[in-house]
Amino acid sequence: MTTRLSIYFIAFIMFFYSCSEKTIPSTSAATATVTADTSFYPPYTWQEHWFDHRQLIKRVYFNNNVAVYFDDDVSREKTSWLFGLVDSAWAYTKKEYGSFGNSDTTNRLFAIFHTNKYGGGHPGTYLASRHDFRNVIDLGAGANAWTNQTDWELSATIHEISHIVEGASKGVKESPAFDIWGDSKWAEIYVYDIYDYLGRKDIQKRVFDECMEKTDAYPRANTAWFRNWFFPIYEQYGKVKVLNRFFDLLAAHFPKRQETNGTLTYERRLNMGEFIHFWSGAAGADLSIRAQLAFGEKDRSGADWWPQLEKAKSDFSEITYKADSTYGAIISKRALLEVSKENENGPNGKEGSSKLTDLDNNSKFFVKGFSPGFSIQQTPANSTAVNAYLLTSGNDVPARDPKAWVLEGSQDKLTWTVLDNKTNQSFTYRNEIKIFNFPNKVTYKHYRLRITEAAGSPDIQLSEWQLLRK
Known part of the structure; x- marks a missing residue:
């Protein structure tokens, strides 16, 4: 095994030294071309030291945009599709949401994959020390993981990138909306949009059908987040542009503080009224009636959000919008x-x-x-x-x-x-x-x-x- 990996590593080094410009493999017609910067290569090995992760992972692919790492149990065959997926998704994310760091280290995505361990995944951002101040997605699955390009493997990988967007957009640490939309509601519309960019209409349709059927117990029972909130806003108010405007408004107006290391972080989480106000600002339309129909009139703790919304309009009066053309009066x-x-x-x-x-x-x-x-x-x-x-x-x-x-x-x-x-x-x-x-x-x-x-x-x-x- 050691000999095979050494040969594999040497081949990779020779490849990157021999090319100054390369076209990134992709899961679709969407591709990206980058110029290699030989002044910095991500480390060949990286010792995991977060949660229960203690693997010595090895770099199997990199360019100026991404670095992909496998543990020793991940097959080196039939897994190269991951390189194109993370590269294309990350390049598109930076194009639409802005940079996530100001150097090759911080603005690169480090994608880590495991086989037969660590089921599921988690993210990290360049604004936090846990993953050595790097944008990270770290995913694990069972036997033969990453060799079949399953819907779960594709969507879970993109899902974790969505958490970097919500937790580090515009150079501000934290996800002030997380207590409202939880682990997956924002991720669903982000994943749907990425598939649209990649041109993967097959899996995008499956994601759409699944999300349209899905309901959640928050902020009330049978809440259809995708069907009655995110997808209509996405379709009617500019697709990825309206998603990005929400984070623009948060960074511009929501309270922040500076940590001792100089990092900006949000002071607190949004309440439901503020959430609706900021999304209305992103859409340029009053989404309160849409929110009433989608969520009911109370937040997850049972408090009435209408007074919260009125206070948000006063506290953040710079955010303005017109009537929602879908509902009117x-x-x-x-x-x-x-x-x-x-x-x-x-x-x-x-x-x-x-x-x-x-x-x-x-x-x-x-x-x-x-x-x-x-x-x-x-x-x-x-x-x-x-x-x-x-x-x-x-x-x-x-x-x-x-x-x-x-x-x-x-x-x-x-x-x-x-x-x-x-x-x-x-x-x-x-x-x-x-x-x-x-x-x-x-x-x-x-x-x-x-x-x-x-x-x-x-x-x-x-x-x-x-x-x-x-």
Whole structure:
């Protein structure tokens, strides 16, 4: 084994001395070209000394952008795909989010891989001493790890890079949003975006499908972080640009302090209201209604975040934004509701009609014994010209979803004007938010949703029906 590794190492040294410029191998058409800087090579061996890691790892690949290390149990065959993956992902990350250090040592990514040990992974940044002030991803898996390019191997590698972004962007240490989004919610949209850059549409689609289905228990049960928060913001407000703007705003405005070694670090973590305020600033749009629908009105500790948001607007008044063009103004907040058939426990029961406008995706209106023509009426507190509406599917039994309906407006509840007509509709996910736009400039006193067909069940359910003005 020693002889083989020595020959391997000599071959690598000869290769790098013989080339001043090289094209980086990649998992896709996305490639990067770098010029070798012979004034600094990362060390050939590196003794791990963090957590329970005590391996003497060996460098198997490097350029000005990355250095890849294996322990002795990682196969040297069928694993070179890792070189292109980490190089392309890291080059793109620095291009979009800025540098992560000001020297060859600190701005390089050190990617460490293990076989048959240390299941999972962890990151390190150049702003912390644990990994010798280097940007590090350190991953381990079971037998034959890294030889098959599995979805997990690809995504886990990119996932760990996401933590370097959140923990060291713009030269500031810490992740002030970590207590809110946890280990994986930010990582999901980062991984999705990296696959988009790499052109890996196959695995990007699998990641999309998995994340769209996923729900989490925080800040409340059944929170769909990717589906109802990150992906819509990403798609609507500039993709990677809006992701980077969030970190730009944090670095520019959120409280920081200087450590004894001169490193800047965030003083504290964001509260939920601040989180929504900073994301609204990144999007340039008021995301508070989107947040209400996605997260509910309380943070993970049960505190109401609306007062936090109002204070954040005052404390960080430099961050400004307009109304969210997706939702506009919510008209249904104080509307009078009437239904042609009520839940058996009444309008304020657990599944009564009042749940239709409470901006809580976890609640729903449910009625046994649906028949075509079932209707719900809203009378807004002030007569308004509505030109959009929102429907959210229930939490279970897709067959209870509305499949066809008519939206109507009236001045007197006697004569109704059709504003929108939908047939053959379907909801792909539970608690899925859908918005329907239609042209209308007429101010009506009353609005009626007449459901003409359910998706197959004899019963009907709906989590939300919100009238919107855009």
